Amino acid sequence: MAKLFGSETYARLSNQGMQIMGGYGYSLEYDMQRHFRDSRIITVSAGSSQMQRTVISRAMGLKVV
Amino acid sequence: MIHFTEEQKMMQEMVRKLVKDKVAPRAAEIDETDEFPWDIAKVFGENGLLNLVLPEEYGGVNANNTTLCIVIEEIAKVSPACGLTVFTTQALLNVLVRGGNEEQKNRFFPKFASADKICAFVLTEPNSGSDAASIQTKAILDGDSYVFNGNKIFISTGEVSDFYLVFAMTRPGEGAKGMSAFIVEKGIPGFSFGKKENKMGLRGNPTVELIFEDARVPKENLLGEEGRGWKMLTEYGNLMRTWGAASTSLGIAEGALEYATGYARERIQFGRPIGSFQAIQFMLADMAILTEAARSLIYRASWMIDQGTESSSKIEPMVSMAKCFTTDTAMKVTTDAVQILGGYGYTKDYPLERMMRDAKGVQIFDGTNQIQRVIISRNLLGKF
């Protein structure tokens, strides 16, 4: 849960952060675009968000038939 | 961070068992009739839940913020409306314990020894909801008493309460600086009850209008000094959102999640339990994530409060975040839980539609989520 929630929050906030900064957020001069790029890979690596959800639901006693 | 003492764990177990035995069988009926559950209030009293924050000699356990969170959460899993009785009662006692003088404690605490007293927290007015500093109910000193005039609305646990923590203007027109806090006893001349709201949810906890027409309240019932009302509200009152609205909605979310998960294991469609479909699994997983994130936020905020070492500028936004996030979570989780149960979830034969209606109420009361966001953004941005 922590991995999933943390990484998706990072992705969402860096996306919003770029939106707030407008054109500057997209510029390589500022770090926000790096956060945006970095956060995307974090929701995929070390067990993707989809895998985390599968693990969580399994822990809730639900099995894929 | 979420570390409960042995005492708190025992309290949790006790309340969990109590609500399962006594409250759960009554929850649907309480919602249906919208009648105040005196039987439940009695059981709460007998088990010390109405006096939690009082010292031991008056039947309390000196409950700290976290203990209150635990108790409200457990009750709300089954019936948030019943949790409100404990909530508003502790809200008054909490302010009295922290903001009352020795004489007042000596005078009021013994009245609670019978463990059957219920209290209400009285702030909102018809034209003063989120904008609490603009309240207009007046309390003007005249001889040995303050003369109250004005109307209060949306008062939870109103009418059935014995004591009311009332915020009123001792110096009208001066905004926050003119606000004071009083303890008002039921039954004094000039203090009556108006309309009872017919609400969508949180039914069984009466939400009523209070009317003051030249009601005389003894001078000694003023808490602290004149003009201290706003400070009490922000210093003690706002913190209770962690164990009030936030813990209530955490309980609602948990109750809904538990029910929907059980249902998903049993309900067969297309020849297998719907819990075996990934679409349902992912919904449940997302609901669980939100609920656990909310729990983490609440107990972290509560821990900060109990430590007493953090500045109020650190604690205040945490409390608002806990309230806002948890209530939004409960709304989402209960809405999705009804969805998972489909047509059955929509009927009154199952508890989920009630939980969804209850969840909406908590997004509104105890400072709307919009006001919480104002507080959060003000703390983020500072003066600029």
Add this chain to the structure above:
Amino acid sequence: MIQLTEEQKMIRDMVRKIAKEKIAPRAAEIDETDEFPMDYVEVYKENNLFKMVLPEKHGGIDANTTTLCVIVEELAKAYASAPQMLITTGAALHILLKAATEAQQMRFFKRLEQGTQACSFALTEPNHGSDAGSLQTKAVLNGDHYIINGSKAFITTGEIAEMHLVFVRTGGEKTKGISVIMVDKNTPGFRVGKKEHKMGFAGTGTVELIFEDAKVPKDSIVGKVNEGWSLLLNIANMMRVWGAGCTALGNAQGALDYVVEYAKQRFQFGKPIASFQAIQFMLADMAILIESARSLIYRTAYVMDTDGGSFKNIETLVCMSKCYAADVGMKVTTDAVQIMGGYGYTKEYPVERRMRDAKSVQIYDGSNQIQRVVISRNLLG
């Protein structure tokens, strides 16, 4: 794209007037009592709304999908429950028009005239909701009659319907053995069972239908025996766009209209709350959602009316319309309650009712999960 004909505009104005004068004033009371609104039935009969999908020779106006959307949206703006009896009746009549013989049509239409004119559309069973293909209510041929046994659950309009269009199992497994049969409310062995006590959507007469050796004349089967499933897929499911979709749309629009006026009049901090950006943005987001749902719905209706797409294309659009409008309806009504604060939460104002009603649309007429299953199946192939 949303270009209404003169006739459609006239119908819209007529329904809008009815909605304002006859529907809206009764909404709170119906919500409170959950009694079936027989006064609505009378209004609809007077204005010929039960028969709207029928051709002129049968007393209808041959309403196309866009016209149906307009009617349902206008009624739901006043009260989400109001159009439900028209939707179930329209659904049943649609199937009769497409699959019943001329003689059957004459017989059924005449029978409907003798009572409320309303039909129910009976598919769901206690253990077969989304998984409708495995329904178990059985109809066995015995001489000149079918003997029906089983029960149907959550049947909207079931309480007062003159006739019920029922999906029954006449053959083998799953979708291959399903037929459609018209059951008169006076059929021996048939009765209306328990009325569902629901969160919202009051006054829609949602009941259980019980068949205990119900004896229905053989020629009440509509279309070919064991081919009922295709009627469901090809005709009935397409109605979600004007049924559930427009119910959600109208309900959301009604909530927004109400709360916009409220925000202009409610003062806090010395100003109308509408002057605060937080509220303005909420209202703006709600309007965006509603207009996007409306665009999707009327585009879908236009494609259907002009035969402008393949079956798969239309089916996907219909499912998207239903699913999206229902989710929009839930979000908009929830936020409407939020904007009104404590007042929104009381039964004195109509928005809490709209929120409870909105939840229903996410569930009925194919839950939003099932719509997503169909959408993704069509996407993935």
